[in-house]
Amino acid sequence: MVKVQNLVKEYPAFRLDNVSFSLESGKITGFIGRNGAGKTTTIKSMLNLVHPDSGEIYYFGKPLKGNESEIKGRIGYSTGTVNWYPRKKIRDIVATEKLFYKNWDEEAYRKYLSLFKLDESKTPLELSEGMKVKCNLLLALSHKAELLILDEPTSGLDPFSRDELLDVFTSLKNQGVSVFFSTHIISDIEKCADDIIYISEGRIAAAMPKNEFMSSFSNEGESLEETFLRLERGVRNG
Amino acid sequence: MVNLLKKEIKLSSSVLSFLFIAFGLMFFIPGYPVLCGAFFVTLGIFQSFQYAREANDIVFSALLPIAKTDVVKGKFLFSCFIELCSFAVMAAATAVRMTLLADAKPYVNNAMMNANLFALGCALVIFGLFNLIFLNGFFKTAYKFGKPFVTHIIVTFVFIFICEALHHIPPLKAVNSFGSENIGLQLILLAAGALCSIILTAVAYKSACKRFEKTDL
Numbered sequence: 005m006v007k008v009q010n011l012v013k014e015y016p017a018f019r020l021d022n023v024s025f026s027l028e029s030g031k032i033t034g035f036i037g038r039n040g041a042g043k044t045t046t047i048k049s050m051l052n053l054v055h056p057d058s059g060e061i062y063y064f065g066k067p068l069k070g071n072e073s074e075i076k077g078r079i080g081y082s083t084g085t086v087n088w089y090p091r092k093k094i095r096d097i098v099a100t101e102k103l104f105y106k107n108w109d110e111e112a113y114r115k116y117l118s119l120f121k122l123d124e125s126k127t128p129l130e131l132s133e134g135m136k137v138k139c140n141l142l143l144a145l146s147h148k149a150e151l152l153i154l155d156e157p158t159s160g161l162d163p164f165s166r167d168e169l170l171d172v173f174t175s176l177k178n179q180g181v182s183v184f185f186s187t188h189i190i191s192d193i194e195k196c197a198d199d200i201i202y203i204s205e206g207r208i209a210a211a212m213p214k215n216e217f218m219s220s221f222s223n224e225g226e227s228l229e230e231t232f233l234r235l236e237r238g239v240r241n242g
Numbered sequence: 243m244v245n246l247l248k249k250e251i252k253l254s255s256s257v258l259s260f261l262f263i264a265f266g267l268m269f270f271i272p273g274y275p276v277l278c279g280a281f282f283v284t285l286g287i288f289q290s291f292q293y294a295r296e297a298n299d300i301v302f303s304a305l306l307p308i309a310k311t312d313v314v315k316g317k318f319l320f321s322c323f324i325e326l327c328s329f330a331v332m333a334a335a336t337a338v339r340m341t342l343l344a345d346a347k348p349y350v351n352n353a354m355m356n357a358n359l360f361a362l363g364c365a366l367v368i369f370g371l372f373n374l375i376f377l378n379g380f381f382k383t384a385y386k387f388g389k390p391f392v393t394h395i396i397v398t399f400v401f402i403f404i405c406e407a408l409h410h411i412p413p414l415k416a417v418n419s420f421g422s423e424n425i426g427l428q429l430i431l432l433a434a435g436a437l438c439s440i441i442l443t444a445v446a447y448k449s450a451c452k453r454f455e456k457t458d459l
Contacts, residue, residue: 052310053301053459076307083305088298089253100252103245104306 005029005151005182011049011059018206020045023059025201025211027151027184032177034197034214035186038236042206043186044083047155051081063151077105080149082140082157087128094139095124098146105147113146119168133160141169145176152176154185158192170196190229204236243319246312249303250320256293259324262286266331269357270339272348276357277402280365283328284372284394287321291380291387300384301459311451314381318447321377325369332357332365344421355406359428360417363435364405368398370442381450384457 006027013020020042027033037043048054050061052072061068063075089097102108117124120138128136137160144152152173158166166189173183173196187193193200193214200217202210210217214228222231263286268279294300303313336357343349355361372394379390409418416424417431 048459051305053304055456055458072309073307073312076305081305083301088302090297092253092297097253100249101306103248104308 005064006050006184007060007062008046008050009060009062011046011061012057013045013049013054014057018042018045020049020056021206023203023206023208025208027182028199029150029182030177030180031198032173032183032185032196033199033201034193035184035201035203036188036190036193036232037186037203038188041203043203044155046203047081047083047153047186050153051076051083053083077107077147078149079151079153080144080147081153081155082137082144083155087136089127090129091127093125093127094122097128098124098143101143102146107148109146109148112148113142116142116145116172119172120165134162134165137161138165145172149181151182151184154183156187157185158187158189166192190232194228202232202235209235243315246308246316247319247323249306250290250316251323254290254294254297254299254303254316255320256286256289258289259286259320262289263324263328263331266328267335269332269335269361272352273354275354275402275406276361277355277364277368277405279332280328280368281395281398281402283325284369284376284398287324287372288376288387288391290320291317291376295385295387304459310455314447314450314454317381318373318377318443318450321373322369322443325372329362329365329369333362336362340421350420355409356418356420358419358421359425359432360419360435361405363432363438364401366432366435366439367442368401370439370446371397371401373443374446378446378450378453381454381457384454384459 008026009024011020011023018040023042023046035043035046045054049056049059050068052068063071064078066075068075098113120135120142122135122139122142128139131139137157141154141157144154158169161169170192173185176183177198185192197214200210200212200214201208202217210221212220218228218231221235222228223234226234262283265279265282265286268274268282269276300313303316304310336359339349339357349356375394375397376387376390379393380387408414416427419425419428
């Protein structure tokens, strides 16, 4: 469904180093790494917000370059919280946004609006950080996307909302939607991910099914969280 | 294309961009450099860019299911839309001044540049310069607009000064024709201004697309 090949992006103090992985359809993939590991840069490159120095990105067998509008219409994405048009009503933002989606799903929009308990007549400025995340997710979920790319969707959510959201992911997966989400909250991965992509210092350290990851990297009796902490400590200590 | 313009108008624009269209009426003011009206229209468009930057509009637009270059197209469409609206106001004011008010004393004794078809052509060149200097300059970073706007101010006022000075050079007196005098020449100068504006805008758009494709958001 998605193939990222040899993605390179060089910043003065950071390098995204030959990042390659693929995402399979109908699966939930957790993209994990500590702050500054390169998760957001990778996701932004996948959405063409960041211009990579080199590398290729394919969606549904087509390169992103040259097929951007078609591909973006088939995927849903959320890059953290809603931080645009702080004084416009959500209703007005949505009314304009849906003009661009041929497959806008009003029924799904209403369903998630009610599930997330969002008030359309509020402005982003009036929303809490958690509600802003939900507002962004609402937009990503309302146009029959075949794939969701979400950058830290659970950050800022309370434990109940996080749990609800992870259930939404599972229910979407059952409907055939693939989910790719970055997080540094390991319990989110533990709860619902099928596959894990682990990025450390700009390099993909592992990309495999969760069970395989645990059998390859976890010591006996060790939880996923403990495994990641041990691996990261190893990286830091050289 | 229509949706891009709708989005710009509904979400990304400042009301001042629309109010400043009325500066096109400065073409009625005698004894005043009428081309300043065109500059004030571009100042109105600048207000929308300020608002859009505060509202994080560029990232929102880039995340829509459109190509990244369509974000540039949206901004150019909006700017050209405002420019054309104000051009219509200027053209109407010029038409009234050239016909119904052709004998009005303040216009007959006007010491400054007359509002005629040449002036309209010059206004179009100012819009083209704005698109080339400001819009193209903005998309270098999609964030910084101070330097492009200050450059636009300097270039535009030098251009206005030159336009105002032209008719004081005896062989070029005809550019300041009043009413329907030298209408053939006036029409040619208007067409030349329009062509110049189109070329400047096309060059600006192509360059801005190239720049924005490489910009990290």
